[in-house]
Amino acid sequence: MRHLILSISLATLCMSFKPIDKTPNKTQKLKADADNGGITLPKGFGALVVSEGVGKARHIAVSEKGDIYVRLSKLKDGKGTIILKDTNGDGKADETKGFGNFVGTGIAIGNGYLYASSDSSVSRYPMKNGIPDESKPETIVTGLELYGEHGTKSLALDDKGHLYVTFGAPSNACQEKNRVKGSKGMMPCPILDWHGGVWQFDANKKNQKHADGFRYATGIRNIVGITWNKEQGELYAMQHGRDQLTTLYPEMYNAEQSAELPSEEFLLLKKGSDFGWPYCYHDRFQNKKILAPEYGGDTKTQGVCEGKDKPIMAFPAHWAPNALMFYTGNQFPAKYKNGAFICFHGSWNRAPLKQGGYFVAFVPFGKDGKPSGDYEVFAEGFAGGAEIKSANDAKARPMGLAQGTDGSIYITDSVKGKVWRVIYQ
């Protein structure tokens, strides 16, 4: 091991002495796979497959040492997190270990700890020499209500000692009977008291209950991708818009309209933000929030929605944005710096139109913390060649994103748990 580190440092040293080398970084030792692991990237980028499959992968985090932690939605050999290590520096995982015995989505490394969530709790482990100590778990948030729909908990840590946890609404549109045609929207929607928003907790206090948290932002149906932007000192997230406008209100929305509505929203969450769910949805064609049909809407009326907070960007419907990350590395070209990467897991309810999503997007950002241009397709081809008619046709679905210390980015897939590392050459 010591030899290895020595030779790696020597190699790095040598490289930095080479006069032609303007940007010395370790990725010069890395080689993209000939087929980029089956995905397509912009010119100059390449990808290598770190692991062909770790299980049903969710979010991912990379430690200072370069070890990769992947959360799972189904236990693999009794473990809920998979650790991938690359011991010889070729970028491929050559050591795979399990960690922790609970499944879930959220993971974050910060404050000297690794935080991981189940659907009903958040735990953390102290990092010792860059490795989380599994024998010293601490429960930070506990006893959260378990439910299926939108029940996963994503995490973000700010730099002021707070932990943010998503509480998706166990509902599509807060009808008295969920997703049942003809069932009215509840007024006011009682779900918003405890769900449909993001709660802020003390990142260092043990055994907090839901009620110990603070409802930081509300009116959000479901968030899976959430992140703290250090440059801006702000919280950003991606909302999954509602489903089934046509099955619930066929007299107002035809199948095509329902496939294109509402927007998937890119949100800048301020303390006290209210984005209007379930009363409102965002229509990117009219570029405004519209009153939902469950609450007397007619596809055009805004009503109470006029005063609700707007997204900073609106994406086509049902693409399912499942991860959000701001790029702070130096490996990629300058335009990527401080811009956002988003994993669109891919739609299942855009019939009769083509399904969409199943790619990683890039959104350039300005100094003001707002998008400075339209989104671009960054990585695509995850689903495999043929047109996706139903979600099961997809060979892979991009699910999680993380940045490595050298500025590479990592992408997980939820179908088999394939992990890619994207590098710029």
Add this chain to the structure above:
Amino acid sequence: MSDAEASEYTMKYIITLSLLTLFLSSAMMQKNTVSKSKSANFQADSGKIIYETYCLPCHQEDGSGVPNMNPPLVNTDWVLGDSLRLINVILKGLKDAEVNGDSFSNEMPSHDFLTDKEVAEVLTYVRKSFGNKAGAIHPEDVKKQRAKK
């Protein structure tokens, strides 16, 4: 009834569907004169239209479902097994149940706004599609099950 309502609207898609339904239901009216197996075929065809309108968004065109969210309707015990239990899934919905050993995050909403005939047709369609081979569901069974509530 939803088909009658829908025909007031100008969407090509639904007009075509309604016309088809109209055609099929007039064909069904002559059901006394056709053989039993043939009438089951007609039922399955109009069941397809109901499936595409109400079930396809969640269970997908090929009945394969959506991983982790909505279960497949292909060779599941629920679809192929006890018909009364199956009828109940449509009338009452389903939550926190396992399907072929997997659990799914969404819930199945109640579809009790469908008529007895429509429930029978859509279930017959499901039981005879996507590689499934199981017997037809009859409107009388749906009616009985609905009355039991």
